[in-house]
Amino acid sequence: MFTLIKLELYKIFSKPRTYIAYGAILLLVLAIQLAIKIDGQNILDFMTQSLQDSFDFSGNLLNGFLIAFVILNTLFIHVPFLVVLIAADSIAGETSAGTYRLILTRSVSRAQLVFAKFIANIFYSTTLVIILGILSLGLSVILFGKGDLIVIRSMVNIFAEDDIWWRFMYAFAFGVLSMAMMSTLALFFSAFAQNSITPIILTMSVTIAFTVFSSLNFSIFEWIRPFLFTSYLGNWRDFFDYELNMDEIYLSLFAIIAHIVILYFATLFYFKRKDIVG
Numbered sequence: 001m002f003t004l005i006k007l008e009l010y011k012i013f014s015k016p017r018t019y020i021a022y023g024a025i026l027l028l029v030l031a032i033q034l035a036i037k038i039d040g041q042n043i044l045d046f047m048t049q050s051l052q053d054s055f056d057f058s059g060n061l062l063n064g065f066l067i068a069f070v071i072l073n074t075l076f077i078h079v080p081f082l083v084v085l086i087a088a089d090s091i092a093g094e095t096s097a098g099t100y101r102l103i104l105t106r107s108v109s110r111a112q113l114v115f116a117k118f119i120a121n122i123f124y125s126t127t128l129v130i131i132l133g134i135l136s137l138g139l140s141v142i143l144f145g146k147g148d149l150i151v152i153r154s155m156v157n158i159f160a161e162d163d164i165w166w167r168f169m170y171a172f173a174f175g176v177l178s179m180a181m182m183s184t185l186a187l188f189f190s191a192f193a194q195n196s197i198t199p200i201i202l203t204m205s206v207t208i209a210f211t212v213f214s215s216l217n218f219s220i221f222e223w224i225r226p227f228l229f230t231s232y233l234g235n236w237r238d239f240f241d242y243e244l245n246m247d248e249i250y251l252s253l254f255a256i257i258a259h260i261v262i263l264y265f266a267t268l269f270y271f272k273r274k275d276i277v278g
Contacts, residue, residue, distance in 0.1 A: 004112055008120035012086055021082035021128055025075065029135040032071050033143060036062070064141030065149040065164050069240070071136040076175060076236065079128060080182040081204060087121040087186035088199035091271065110272045114191075118264055121187060125179035133172045149240075157242045167239045174236040174253075181229055181256050182207070184263040191271045229259045 012018055091114075149159045159167070185206070189199035210230040213221050225231050235252040238245060 004116040008116045063147035064144040067140040068137040083125045083182045084186045084203045087183040089196040090117045091190040092193040121183040122180045125183045129175045151240045170239045171236040178233045188263045188267045191267045
């Protein structure tokens with residue numbers, strides 16, 4: 001099994017398209033950091049203008065922690081689509097190339113093959129989150145220094161420097177789980193497709209549609225919202241509340257893990273019964 005996983009990882013990292021996501025993250029993070037470096041004070045003033053009559057802001061608020069938080073709010077929306085580019089090709093790509101009949105004659109079961117692809121894609125999506133963390137948090141702290149973090153959500157939260165790192169670590173860990181869910185969704189659609197484009201379009205379309213349903217405060221969507229994975233993907237922000245709502249966090253973790261498990265076994269169930277014609 002370990003050899004099969006290594007083979008799947010080799011397939012992923014031997015394709016040029018794999019590195020598009022890394023390059024995109026690098027360019028986007030650097031662009032945001034450069035923009036903030038040039039015009040950051042105006043951005044900070046805009047963020048806090050409604051609070052300046054009530055609070056006296058001092059110190060290095062435009063620091064690496066704030067930059068990292070801004071970057072995550074911007075890019076965690078887009079990283080799922082970068083994950084999809086690779087995961088959607090996992091099964092559909094080999095179906096299109098007609099290599100399955102050869103692979104499955106080498107004493108490799110369909111269950112082993114799906115599991116290997118599942119693990120390889122989660123590894124890839126995890127590396128994307130790690131790279132995003134290194135660039136957004138690590139590089140931002142180097143470039144902009146440290147300081148207190150101000151987060152404006154339903155209320156104003158100001159975190160001391162020694163109360164920030166663990167919040168980012170948990171947020172990135174939550175991000176890893178969220179990207180694993182997106183990877184599994186793309187793998188699911190990949191099992192049904194004959195080419196790589198179809199599962200990419202399906203995954204993006206479902207994600208966009210569910211995001212709209214999750215964000216609209218219409219009563220007609222109230223009953224379905226708890227069952228949509230998009231209702232939970234952005235809940236990494238919950239780690240930046242002054243008092244953590246652990247019930248909400250546990251619910252989000254359970255919902256995402258449940259989606260991963262259901263999608264994985266649905267993929268396995270279908271693929272084990274799929275007629276391999278090539």
